[in-house]
Amino acid sequence: MAMDGVPDVAYTPEAARLAVVAERQERIRRTLQGGLAQDRRRRIRESVITGGLFLAAAISVLTTAGIIYTLGIETFHFFQRVSIVDFLTDTQWTPLFTEKHFGIAPLAVATLLVSSIAMLVSLPLGLLAAIGLAEYLPLRLARVIKPILEILAGVPTVVYGYFALLFVTPLLQRFIPNLQVFNVLSAGLVMGIMILPLVASLSQDAMLAVPQSLREAAYALGATKLEVVWRVVVPASLSGIVASFILAVSRAVGETMIVVIAMGNTPRLSFNPLEQMQAMTAYIVQISLGDTPHGTLEYQTIFAVGTTLFLITMVLNLLSFRLLRRFREIYQ
């Protein structure tokens, strides 16, 4: 096309089209390049974050592995010197005496006895407290009561220990004259009070998560409040309730301060909660506080006891997984 008589070679329709195409391609190329640079920066940032997260996860995994390794190796040494049959069947635990016996039974029975008493207190009370908080109390009142209950969980366990020894035991001695100063009963009762908020709080959360529509469905069928709670809300939140129970049991089995202070330090096989006994954790404390030299058989006993404790909690956790899968009611 000619303008002002000057022939404009470049300005043919075909050239114009080519120019437009070239410009578009250049634009795409630049955008892509910019995008790629941005992409690279983003990829680096992502991998730094991923790496950091992996490191954090790795630390906890490695710590666990380290603990298991230490427990395992010392336990292995222990069982090279003491037969596992004796460990499981002997009824005496006297590693510090001249006549040594290595039967775990007295310690294990003491731990299970005190935990059972604690669970007998905390399960019914905790479940009832959760039902009251979630279903019966007006929301405003529940909001006041729940934090108060949770303060119980914040009390240091050493305080609970002295509470058991100096308050609960003298109180119980008025009714049970032959109750010893150190005894399983008051330690168990106080431990139950200690884990009560754990059970109540977690169970309440599980119940609050049950959709309101399920409650309304039950009401509309002529169910009473009690029936709604026991036949709909509790079954639907059972997985959470069982989980809170198991967590509470693990807490009780591993609890140390209360049993050290209020339950005594004499390992003897008995099923009478009015007498003193030594729990597994209390034995570990006793040895680690003493001057037992590293590498001796006495030193290795605490690892054997620790491994036993570890296995008990692990079995409890596995049990809870199975229970959950069996009884779970999934809702939408």
Next chain:
Amino acid sequence: MTAPTTERRHIVVPPGSVALRLENLSVWYGAHQAVRDISMVIPERSITAIIGPSGCGKSTLLRALNRLHDTTPGARVAGHVWRNGIDLYAPTTDPVWVRRHIGMIFQRPNPFPKSIFDNVAFGLRVNGYRGNVAEQVEQALRAAALWDEVKDKLHANALALSGGQQQRLCIARALAVKPEILLMDEPCSALDPVATMRIEDLMRELAKSYTIVIVTHNMQQASRVSDYTAFMLAGEDRIGELIEYAPTREIFIRPRDRRTEDYITGRIG
């Protein structure tokens, strides 16, 4: 039943065939009034639809009919609902007894996370039914047109059913306690068209022996299934009122109130 004549808010029906008589019914949520002064008569063995735009208080009104508001903290009901000479809101009337006789189907299917069988048997068990539970469950499932689909998996979890099946299960669950009245709160709003049609067919079948009150935002549904239609609307103050109540044909063919006409022709809502 003889052909009813209409007033603005009352349908004149022969005595003895009244299922519910609402008298100056008002509902509050806390300080806010949601529904004002509703008076109407719901005839027996028929389908009454309550229509109106969102927020006009239709579900609130429905939930007042089986005293479900008693379970909601902060909700308050004034007025009367009469059934066979008994005021459902009299201090001596037990709300559990009311709900035992007036069943309810909800907007979203809400089966219990239990087996199909236990869902239907739930109402029987809480009402202390002594007899053949399995037989009653089968009867209820047949009445809800679900039996053939679930008879081989009665002990499977109810949540494995499809949405439409779940809603029919909820209907079976409500029917199992042998209520006289069924309240349905937008029972098809979460369902696809095929499932909706099945529920509508079922409603027509059930209307032969039950009184059904259905809340729906779907005018086609109201015109398809109901015998009577009530139109509700919330005014400037956001308080729902009953605008017009008449046999469904009249509401849709010759509405008397300008606002009803605007709504059914799609000018408002």
